[in-house]
Amino acid sequence: MMANFLPAWLLRSLSMPIRSHVRPVVMLLSSLWLAACGGGGGFIEVPKEPDAPASQFNISGRLSIAAGISVDGDTNDRFAEYTNNDDPDNPQIISNNALVHGFASARGTGGDSSQERFTSTIDEDDYYQVNLQQGQTVRLQVVDTSVSNDLDLYLLDSSGTNDIDFSQNEGETGNQEEVSAPTDGEYLINVNAFSGISKYILQILPASSTTVAPPADFVAGELVVQYKPAVGIASRSSATQPRPQLVTMNSARTAMVSSNDPLQVFNPELYEKRRTLIEAKRMQKQDDVEWAEPNYIVQPTLIPNDTHYAQQWHYPAINLPQAWDLSTGDVDAPQEPVIVAVIDTGVYLAHPDLAPKLVPGYDFISSTSISRDGDGIDANPDDPGDSDTPGASSWHGTHVAGTVAARSNNGVGVAGVSWGAKIMPLRALGKIGNTFDISESIRFAARLSNDSGTIPTRKADIINLSLGGTGFSNTLLSAITDARDAGVIIVAAAGNENVSTPFYPAAYEGVIGVSATNPQATKASYSNFGTYVDIAAPGGEMQQGVDFGVLSTVADDSSGVRVPAVAFSQGTSMAAPHVAGVIALMKAVHPDLTEAELVSLISSCAITNKTTACGRDNQLGYGQIDAYKAVAEARRLAAGGTTPALPAIVQSDKTQLFFASIVSEQSFVLSNVGDNDVTKLQITDSSSWLTITPSAGVSNGLGTYTASVNRTDLIDGEYAGTIRVTYEDSTAAGVTKTLQFSVTMQVGTVISAGVMTQQYVLLEDADCVTEDCVLQTVFADSSTGYFVFNGVEPGNYRLYAGSDIDVDGLICGAGETCGAYPSLGAEQIIRITDRNVTGRDFLLNLNGAGGVASSGTLQIQNLQPAGQPGKAR
Structure with missing residues (x-):
């Protein structure tokens, strides 16, 4: 009225x-x-x-x-109280449920200095100190969105480590940045003005029940840059497209420009990492640059455990003995053996279960500080171990190679999945690894130009990547895309943090992402999960006295000299080579097997253990690999195949609802932004004073809803509630997805x-x-x-x-x-x-x-x- x-x-x-x-x-x-x-x-x-x-x-x-509402201590309003929060050594302290409105600028406003604080100076950084719970998300909303106004968000671990998480969106996604706390602890939040001027809203969201992966690490001071082709070159072929280049940043120049940055005094290592991220974004905007990114560090996806000896239970678990009745992977002339490239820590070349199975490889570790063999790239992929302590090395690549194709049926050692396949050992991981060295290894395996100046006699048919991290890398994506274009099938481990955060390279399009199972054929306790998981395979379970690891080849250097050995390990690193080995068996009976055909077989559950209605879930993808079905299908394979559609994703146009003291109704709209249909959608609320009513146009649960509140008999104050939406993807029956958002209601006047x-x-x-x-x-x-x-x-x-x-x-x-x-x-x-x-x-x-x-x-x-x-x- x-x-x-x-x-x-x-x-x-x-x-x-x-x-x-x-x-x-x-x-x-x-x-x-x-x-x-x-x-x-x-x-x-x-x-x-x-x-x-x-x-x-x-x-x-x-x-x-x-x-909960707070304010940036140094806004542009000269009449507002002023507290400088530009220094990480003296940050503004906020609560872990704060909602902060602030201002940041990368240039002066040029306004009236009698009213404005930053007319000719800048407010480039705001630092906030906060204690976060594991899973809490920090969200930055950039209010004044435009191409020229760009704020970025950094989460720094203030406990003394050099971990840094970041969000540097721009363009259509540039109005919102998000980072999450991987563990409980004290953090610094840094709002950085990359360009322009903008207000912002910084929101600390409640902790999620989902485990958060640690931030992606990278080499400070190094960038990988893809330059654009010269004018007139339009082809994307490897002959004309420039390869990604490793660029070392100019430390002297940057130090001169940024010597007054308080972060440099607070923590030089964090400063170096942040300036690497900023420089990558700056280079990205150069006219001659297609993309620029940090040189991400990747780790093998092995979980270290004590050595145990037992039978290889993981092969019967995928019906491998029955598959060997159809094919052991050996081929008849003139067909040449299937080659699986193992990009890893290298291989102990003298291991008797592996030596007869190897084709020439290469060592692509460019930095002598991590290589442990005393030199840069060379033609020797022998694994010297990844630890300076005798007996402490993982022999990760040797273990992975043994699962793929250890010499079998010879009365000694262990068996590999494919008896007839050959291994191309490519060394890209030393003490650590990085995306540039791995990308060069991928290019070598696919017979594409690379830093070695050489290419193998034959390209690999399959690449196994039992490694990765949470950092999205254009460097790796470019190499993977080129390798796929060359006809190479790529398999990668899903990671071992028990989180749904995308893990790369497994999460790249076209890569077969593999999660790990335990002896019960369910997800192993450590295995990552999520939308990027395509298939699963045994990875072992060696937790709390359960001694079911994956047995394969290693070296033992505890005496100071390497000797052949076998050992148990667990991880998605162990799962991925099971899948790579089965694909090698399939290639042996159907040499022309394509990625599209393989994807079609996986997505139809034709080669997995799902015997009822086929559907994908985030735990095991389309199910655990079944070697017998896989080889049988390869024998009678028909051409064609499709890729899975984007899963159903329900979104709300409101992230939260606030009912002021005399407001009683608000609406929100639920919509599906995925390709698959939404089924079994249900809405519940947590509060007796809140009622949700669908409009007449709601179909399959999607459409406009009215939220109404009833304040009768409630005392003055603020009341909090939750609206929870559950639903299923039509292609993944029984897998429930959840969307929820908060509701706040005011009753009376609240001071x-x-x-x-x-x-x-x-x-x-x-x-x-x-x-x-x-x-x-x-x-x-x-x-x-x-x-x-x-x-x-x-x-x-x-x-x-x-x-x-x-x-x-x-x-x-x-x-x-x-x-x-x-x-x-x-x-x-x-x-x-x-x-x-x-x-x-x-x-x-x-x-x-x-x-x-x-x-x-x-x-x-x-x-x-x-x-x-x-x-x-």
């Missing part, structure tokens, strides 16, 4: 989404009033209203801030512990029919929230309030606090006849973070310092 009293221009604003508002031209604040204001917001010594002439009256009240920056209170003529309706603006006291308008003549008025942290002369913009009396969206007329009006208290919330709906930006006009007489009519 009250909406009928709103002026026409505000009614129009309320009916439009935030981005459709046309902001009125900013009216600069009067220099006369600014001179009278001085600085800060402490204009009210005593909250006492001065006497007004008999025909004029006062309107007063207090502002309060919704719980909260939110942190208030400088607030501007606007008195609007309620009878105004133009867009110039603000009669007077005053400062609210920043510590008490108290405000007063003096000399107000009889009439009808409305009250609005908010911050102006970017000093554009407007309140209630996205990323700023906003409120109205008694509640935004349900403004009431304040009628003055013959007396002062007091107690007009109301709550401010943060605009643009799901907290409030915008009422349209309001222009600061006729600014009055608090307590200064001024005529309102």
